[in-house]
Amino acid sequence: MAQSSFVMFDEEYREISAVVDKLLRETNAKCVYLVDKDGQLISSTGDTHNIDATSLASLTAGNIAATGGLAKLIGEKEFSILFHEGEKDNLHISVVGQRVILVVIFDKRSSLGLVRLRVKKASEELGKSIQKLLARMDEGSDKESLLKEITDDDIERLFH
Amino acid sequence: MSFINYSSREINCKIVYYGPGLCGKTTNLQHIYRKTRPEAKGKMITLATETERTLFFDFLPLSLGDIKGFKTRFHLYTVPGQIFYDASRKLILKGVDGIVYVADSQVERMDANMESFDNMRINLDEQGYNLAEVPYVVQYNKRDLPNVVPVSELKKVLNVDGVPDFEAVAAEGAGVFETLKAVVKLVLIELKKSA
Numbered sequence: 001m002a003q004s005s006f007v008m009f010d011e012e013y014r015e016i017s018a019v020v021d022k023l024l025r026e027t028n029a030k031c032v033y034l035v036d037k038d039g040q041l042i043s044s045t046g047d048t049h050n051i052d053a054t055s056l057a058s059l060t061a062g063n064i065a066a067t068g069g070l071a072k073l074i075g076e077k078e079f080s081i082l083f084h085e086g087e088k089d090n091l092h093i094s095v096v097g098q099r100v101i102l103v104v105i106f107d108k109r110s111s112l113g114l115v116r117l118r119v120k121k122a123s124e125e126l127g128k129s130i131q132k133l134l135a136r137m138d139e140g141s142d143k144e145s146l147l148k149e150i151t152d153d154d155i156e157r158l159f160h
Numbered sequence: 161m162s163f164i165n166y167s168s169r170e171i172n173c174k175i176v177y178y179g180p181g182l183c184g185k186t187t188n189l190q191h192i193y194r195k196t197r198p199e200a201k202g203k204m205i206t207l208a209t210e211t212e213r214t215l216f217f218d219f220l221p222l223s224l225g226d227i228k229g230f231k232t233r234f235h236l237y238t239v240p241g242q243i244f245y246d247a248s249r250k251l252i253l254k255g256v257d258g259i260v261y262v263a264d265s266q267v268e269r270m271d272a273n274m275e276s277f278d279n280m281r282i283n284l285d286e287q288g289y290n291l292a293e294v295p296y297v298v299q300y301n302k303r304d305l306p307n308v309v310p311v312s313e314l315k316k317v318l319n320v321d322g323v324p325d326f327e328a329v330a331a332e333g334a335g336v337f338e339t340l341k342a343v344v345k346l347v348l349i350e351l352k353k354s355a
Contacts, residue, residue, distance in 0.1 A: 004354055005162040013167035038255030039219075039235065040163040040172045054202045054221045058235065062207075062216060065251040146164065146228060147355030154227045155348045159341050 006036055012133045021045050023122040027115050029106040035060050036100055060093060064101055094119055097127040161255040162351055172233045173347050174255055178280045179262035180272035181241035184301040184330040189220045189236055191333045214240040217252050250283050258347035259296035260339055263318050265308040277318055295346035298325040299339045
């Protein structure tokens with residue numbers, strides 16, 4: 001396999017969640033999501049109960065992947081920020097540390113300028129946590145123990 | 161790329177259904193969606209053209225129970241099968257953990273099957289994967305049609321690696337879950353091996 005698993009540990013999860021919560025407050029946004037580039041939801045906060053988070057994560061990753069493809073076509077590395085303007089709600093999507101995607105959903109109680117400003121600051125903090133996480137994943141000890149403990153019976157039992 | 165979340169205690173994996181246009185990739189997902197308990201599935205997303213041809217991908221999240229106290233979730237994707245959507249197919253293969261190659265058993269689709277299989281190998285290669293190292297299974301779909309190629313012939317061309325393979329009639333659901341179970345098992349075994 002070309003890549004090993006992406007692993008989220010409690011400590012980094014708390015750090016990341018704190019940054020995402022702060023971003024929600026500071027931008028006065030409706031909700032904020034953090035998504036892995038492969039489409040897995042990492043963290044979410046705010047008024048999220050009306051939104052299917054799994055679908056949002058997968059479509060956001062698809063969106064970033066498609067725009068990334070467009071960027072390469074015209075000789076850009078990537079488009080790190082996408083903005084979708086709706087009648088009421090707007091989507092601000094940005095790539096953090098080339099690995100994860102930050103999604104901010106906001107309405108007229110906030111503004112694009114404010115969101116851009118706060119996202120930039122939050123991205124720096126998130127980038128550090130992600131780097132720490134990647135370094136810890138390279139060590140790999142915790143992940144190994146879980147995966148090694150999986151038995152053939154565990155796998156078989158999923159289907160009964 | 162699988163995602164193991166210690167905080168929410170989840171193991172997430174990505175499975176991609178690959179194959180030529182109209183071979184039944186979306187039909188596989190639709191059957192899984194119809195036959196899965198509501199609490200074990202999420203919303204199915206279909207990004208299709210007005211004529212119901214897949215434009216970008218279909219997506220279906222599935223939960224399959226716990227392993228060592230971790231929920232297992234599988235994200236099923238299909239690629240658009242039509243030749244000219246190759247750029248989209250490459251994107252969808254990113255981070256893949258397991259593949260179901262769906263072949264159309266009809267004689268007249270053999271060239272399309274082979275072309276699509278080669279295309280999959282090339283696209284995986286571009287993403288840094290070697291097909292021989294990726295967990296995958298093969299499904300020979302549309303076995304109910306009159307003009308099908310014998311399975312022994314299909315195997316010779318589309319399953320030289322001798323991976324698990326299944327006959328199917330996805331429109332009626334035959335073979336769909338057998339195929340899914342096989343790829344899920346291979347993905348989990350690979351995950352265990354990678355530790």
